Amino acid sequence: MDELKEIAVPKGAKTVLTAAHVQSGPPIEPLVRVVTYSASEWETFIDEWVSHCLKSEYLKVLRFTGANDRGIDIAGFADEQFLDGVWDNYQCKHYDKPIPPAVAWPEIGKILWHSFNGHYKPPRAYYFVAPRGTGTSLTQYLANPSTLKPALLKAWDKNVKDAITTTQPILLEGDFAAYVDRFDFSIFKPVSVREIIEQHRQSPYFIGRFGGGLPARPKAEGAPDEIGSHESVYVGRLLEAYADHTKEALADVAGLKKWDKLDKHFQRQRESFYGAEALRVFFRDKVEPGTFESLQEEIYEGVVDTHDKDHLDGYHRVMAVTEVAQALQIEAHPLASCTFPRDRRGICHQLANEDRLKWTK
Structure with a gap:
């Protein structure tokens, strides 16, 4: 009987084993x-x-x-x-x-x-x-x-x-x-x-x-100074939430200058909304139709129970819902690697724009 020999490890390997190779094998052209x-x-x-x-x-x-x-x-x-x-x-x-x-x-x-x-x-x-x-x-x-x-x-x-x-x-x-x-x-x-x-x-x-991964996402330009007509619904929802918190009517965003905390919160929400819009537009023609909408649905399903709970006022409901959105586990979604916490907050306001989330009862 011939003597058994160990199989020698190939020398001079030119590739490095990665997590993706372990899970799916080498890429196929x-x-x-x-x-x-x-x-x-x-x-x-x-x-x-x-x-x-x-x-x-x-x-x-x-x-x-x-x-x-x-x-x-x-x-x-x-x-x-x-x-x-x-x-x-x-x-x-x-x-x-x-x-x-x-x-x-x-x-x-x-x-x-x-x-x-x-x-x-x-x-x-x-x-x-x-x-x-x-x-x-x-x-x-x-x-x-x-x-x-x-x-x-x-x-x-x-x-x-x-x-x-x-x-x-x-x-x-x-x-x-x-x-x-x-x-x-x-x-x-x-x-x-x-x-x-x-x-x-x-x-x-x-x-x-x-496969091959998603393209690099460009830096978002940020929210413009002037509020656009496409923002009217979610901005109105936020003003209602702030009024519910302060117990004072707010005719427009200019009235927020009276409360520095709320004014800064509002500016952050607009930045978040525009971040989510930039994400939607950039990947619109790069992934299959419905991909971004499925991300919105993931966010909605993750926050709706928090949204439906009792809160002190509308402002606290906004804070609770967007906090949950930021912490959601969405790693399985195709856009997860390109989605920032700010985008998740912004998607909440996209959902408010579609009347799926409302901050005041």
Whole structure:
């Protein structure tokens, strides 16, 4: 029996083990991650890309699902005529290898057949999108449209005629053959997966899909001297709270000068409100829709019991609620690392602005 030996520790390691690696393993590059998607998830990813990164090109983006999609996966419409107007098609394919011509031929055939029958106008552009891209042969055909049509015609009987519909073979004859002969095959194009991912970085869905952390948050500019119209509700709620505390009516914020403590408290609340607004606006286009609203909901759920308790007056209710908000454990929330105690106080005033929190009964 051979002598057992200890496994030697590799020398010259160039990485340092981090907490993130221990919990989740090493990061996976987006180009590798998309290969693991299901066909449905790949379509969702492309829908995000077209809808958010190419939105300046389209009036509307729609995803077609189901067996009777007539060769359309994701369509971007440039005008209100939709399928009868100017539109582009993004054909999603998710295979374990680059798309070969045999996979593309039936898809091209569907566009030819259904546009010939008036189900829609031919798209302005038709893109094949796949995590491993198009294979060398198909890419060469797509890059040289003059070679694409003869290659398709040659493959028609074997790859296309029985794959367009389930009810009948589609033969290349008569008016349909003439239509195919004069069709503009330059509309069919490949797309670089790397380019898609780089553009997707600008969408609010990128971080949720691929990680990488949130971008650095810029320093908040602070509250302006003049109170804006969008502050009217929460400012009014605070004045009511101060009046409840002092037992004197307050017509406007100028009246707070009489009480230095309340005046300074009011200024801090405005700074907090603008901090929360800066947080909301900065991450609005950088995380998935609803992310900031879910943070507001976390704060609301954390303070509402304190809000509903009996307090000496409205001012003490404000103090109690904002103190609880500052101490809440929100580490599980995606925005936790970018949220300061001041922001949590400000979110309370955002909630007051929405009539969800009221300081006086």
